[in-house]
Amino acid sequence: MIWHNIKVGFHRLGSPPVFHRLCRVVAPWLWAGAAICAAFGLYKALYLVPPDYQQSDSFRILYVHVPAAWQAMAGYLVMSVLAVIALVWRIRTTEIMAMMGAPIGAAFTLICLATGSIWGRPMWGTWWAWDARLTSMLVLLFVYLGIMGLYAAFEDKRKGARVACILILVGLVNIPIIHFSVEWWTTLHQGSTISFFGESSMDSSMMPPLIWMVIATKLMFGAALLDRSRNELIEQDRRKGWVRQKLGASA
């Protein structure tokens, strides 16, 4: 009985008006949570955490760089799951969500590349190097841009979404490559600092702001995804009854 209810609830999310209402209710809470976590995390990162023994204050940029990099990859995984659901079940709201994630993921990738470059200039001595980690991250940016371009190239939005969903699945292979690039090959980029199963090579006094920023970026992604999906849905359905009813005479 419970399983049945969950299933019905899930299918109801495929209904545009229900989805629209859910996004409108949930997104502001996610934005608020993201703002609080980011404010907390940035304050700790910039004022409370002690400077690094080698890099002094320069290391603080990692509190933006690392969460952005993780979100760029996590966002892609979310889009991949949505793409599978969209391709198999052909649920329109899922197709829209998979497509709307791309610009957000691209933005996080860009933040990751930019902050890494700014840090790399003084620390490494170069803005950019064609090592496996940096290159695979740049490829992720191009994959995101490719998804956006492919979706935009189709007159029929549903067709465009389906084709772009296939591209999402093709690009999925890049995610493990990004993660393991620092282990499989020699790179200029350092190995992973944070380990979920072993010991992390970052002192525990430096960890809390990172955790806050990671939560903040997750919430930010979710909030932006819901807002963008809702807008796209209204845009596509602007001539339909439920939108006119919702927006009243202004539509």
Place this chain on the structure above:
Amino acid sequence: MTPRRKKRLAVVGLIVLSVSAAATVAFTALQENMLFFISPSDVHAQTLPGDRNFRLGGLVTEGSVSRDNQSLMVSFAVNDGAHEVPVTFQGILPDLFREGQGVIAHGHIGEDGVFHAREVLARHDETYMPNEVADALEKAGTPHTVDMPTTR
């Protein structure tokens, strides 16, 4: 699940599987070319032609750095625990360059057996800690030693 959806799911699985297989084959073939740098042991194991440029990566040997007072000339040695290669470089070194830290030099081996670097990049070793922790480790007799990946 309806038979149609099952079929679509199978196609989706097939796409992911075939792309992964293709990537695995391609990257296995390209293994050597994907390396950003090679270690001093690699340099010792093979004789590289003098005009070939490559990247050499390792730790700056403790006590090996000497600077010329009249110019920007610096000489130091790079090691990976097993072998060592002497390096000369003229230019400005990055902030993280210091003895015992990882470094990647781009250049070629001269006839004198010295690596002439055109560019020197510092490599960070993924460890972050405050000064107090680093000092405490030093005091306890177990100072943090930098980790550098080797290719051999």
